[in-house]
Amino acid sequence: MDASLHVCRDRGSPLPHATCDRTRSLQNAAAAAAGSEVQLLPPSLSLSPSLSPSLHLSRVFWRLFRPCMRGHAWVVSPAPGPSVSASGMGLRLSQKFVFLLFLSGLVTLCLGALFFLPDSARLKRIFLSKTEAQPVTVGSENDAREQARKADAAAARVRALSRKPSVTHEARAVDRPPQGIKAQDERSSGRTRTETTAAQNDARQPRDTFEYDRFKKCLLGSPLGSDRGKPGDPQTLQRRDKVKEMMKFAWDNYKHYAWGKNELRPLTRNGHIGTMFGGLRGASIIDSLDTLYIMDLLEEYEEAKDWVENNLDLNSNGESSLFEVNIRYVGGLLSAYYLTGNEVFKKKVLELGEKLLPAFNTPTGIPRGVINLGSGTSWSWGWASAGSSILAEFGTLHLEFVHLSELSNNPVFREKVMNIRKLLNKIEKPHGLYPNFLSPVTGNWVQHHVSLGGLGDSFYEYLIKSYLMSDKTDEEAKKMYYSALEAIEANLVQQSPGGLTYLAEWRGGILDHKMGHLACFAGGMLGIGAEDGAPEKKQRYLDLAGEITHTCHESYTPTKLGPEAFRFDAGAEATATRLSERYYILRPEVIESYMYMWRLTHDPKYREWGWEAVEALEKHCRVEGGYSGIRDVYASAVSHDNMQQSFFLSETLKYLYLLFSDDDLLPLQDWVFNTEAHPLPIIHRNCLQRQNSLQKPDKTPAD
Ligand code: DMJ
Secondary structure: OOOOOOOHHOOOOOOOOOHHHHHHHHHHHHHOOOOOEEOOOOOOOOOOOOOOHEEEEEEEEEEHHHHHHHOOOEEEOOOOOOOOOOOOOOOHHHHHHHHHHHHHHHHHHHHHHHHHHHHHHHHHHHHHHHHHHOEOOOOOOHHHHHHHHHHHHHHHHHHHHOOOOOEEEEOOOOOOOOOOOOOOOOOOOOOOOOOOOOHHHOOOOOOOOOOOHHHHOOOOOOOOOOOOOOOOOHHHHHHHHHHHHHHHHHHHHHHHHHHHOEEEEEEEEEEEOOOEEEEOOHHHHHHHHHHHHHHHHOOHHHHHHHHHHHHOOOOOEEEEEHHHHHHHHHHHHHHHHEEOOOOOHHHHHHHHHHHHHHOOOOOOOOOOOOEEEOOOOOOOOOHHHOOOEEHHHOOOOHHHOOOOOHHHHHOOHHHHHHHHHHHHOOOOOOOOOOOOEEOOOOOOOEEEEEEEOOOHHHHHHHHHHHHHHOOOOOOHHHHHHHHHHHHHHOOEEEOOOOOOEEEOOEEEOOEOOOEEHHHHHHHHHHHHOOOOOOOOOOHHHHHHHHHHHHHHHOOOOOOOOOOOOOOOOOOOOOOOHHHHOOOOOOOOHHHHHHHHHHHHOOOOHHHOOOOOHHHHHHHHHHHHOOEEEEEEOOOOOOOOOEEHHHHHHHHHHHHHHOOOOOOOOOOOOEEEEEOOOEEOOOOOOOHHHHHHHHHHOOOOOOO
């Protein structure tokens, strides 16, 4: 509990002392106005319920405040005049009238204080049940939107007073960056305490109508294919087996040295928790569930599942990244559920999904980047300029949230991400591009930095994947994706003097001729989006996909592992020119593009490139205690960073395994991979509806 909330617990009441004090002074003021010298009201005062509705209110008020007042000799001493009994029954009618008048005034004043004074936010939370409370995040910018919201909040307060079920209560914004991080602009980097909304509360209603069997019937093929994707030719099978062995090695070491922690430190052979997931643990377990399952490592999968069932504690109180928790935990649990049908995953993921909802309680509905899963408090990253939210973070929730709504039959999750979509669709875009920073308070761009690498990347990925996941019915996502692509082609796609195609970064019209490793996912993205482009563009997009993938492969030299960022200026051709950009942390993006390009073209070079990566991982990253990132991909003497990232198990090894498998293992007609490589099923809506109507008791198949 907040240290500043000193309650009247010693007197049996949860009210803050400040409120008790304020009540007393209000009483005295009101009494003075009524010409009485008020000391205190008697605890035993009883008034006839038949007198007036305000009497009931007075009683309610009295009951609420009595504990604060207990212990005082509260008497009414009207002066001057005949003395009266302290009992209400002994009061004369005129005195009763004055007394009632006073009580009504008092109640009005107190409730007024309760709802309008800035310090009363906590009291409101105590007074109003969680189920009623609906949060409004108040930012510090005084724009028209804010005014409108305040008006809404005021109207809601009135509704609160009339005790209607769904009310909105203003919460206080506390401008404070996360611990250890200094906000660049405290004016707008608001930390916002949020509470359970009515809609969020809805999420707790057991309205589960999802039928796993019906879902399975609507898949076009078996998720694991006819023979778990076993490739026909012996060399490919051998390579696939090698990848499986790598996964087992990574898993066994994690299990041995870091079980239950988030990542393994393979050199020091211990666990790493970090700060990204708040109090959540077991990131490597959640990220591995589906990989273990599709690789037929079923004993290991069972261990992981048991851990989720018995040890995954979602009641954590730490400060976590909304984006990371979503792509790893929500994505990992969702795909484990869809692949296995085990209800424990569904239960956990819905519980976790609800805990993420308060992050959306901002004036625009654009979530802030950091959330405390325990308290619902959310705030912007201290490093994000002017309290902004990051495009790649709030733009990478769509797939998972749509599935949370599918599973729970509760629209609230879908509504949250559709709201983000709506805002992004409407807002003016410089040259049709989406900058990386947006204010969750005003809904305006904060900086004109555009990138398909870090800060921007997976937003674009989720546009095309939203379209594909909707069984190609989400026309809005499609339109946004292809318009963004036009803008990217016109402004970011570049050719190096050496003939390499790359995606530059854009800073207010000035190009930075640099590509991050992260941007290498774009080969795969362009590939899977090619087919649904305009007829005259399809081939162009597929070619572009191939060119970007080729450039990224070119950056993998001489260790055959790639740097964090590479440049195309001052004579550089896909080369890291800065020491600080030479590291490789077991990232998947280049291999991810190989996997998609293999599926789309069956050009054997992609499998060859993938195998090069396997050999390089074995040579440079495998150590006795697991796999480690390396500090310099150009150095002949390898230096390890002592971290086995959870995405190595979830993405890098999974994409390699799929690259050496037949296409019917997680076929792209049925599955899209979230940005952490967790497969999520395409929603074959028509089939699902057909299945549902077939199964209704009052319907027959003939219907
Ligand atoms: C993963 O966590 C996800 O792919 C994310 O979108 C960005 N990159 C890391 C791995 O590099």
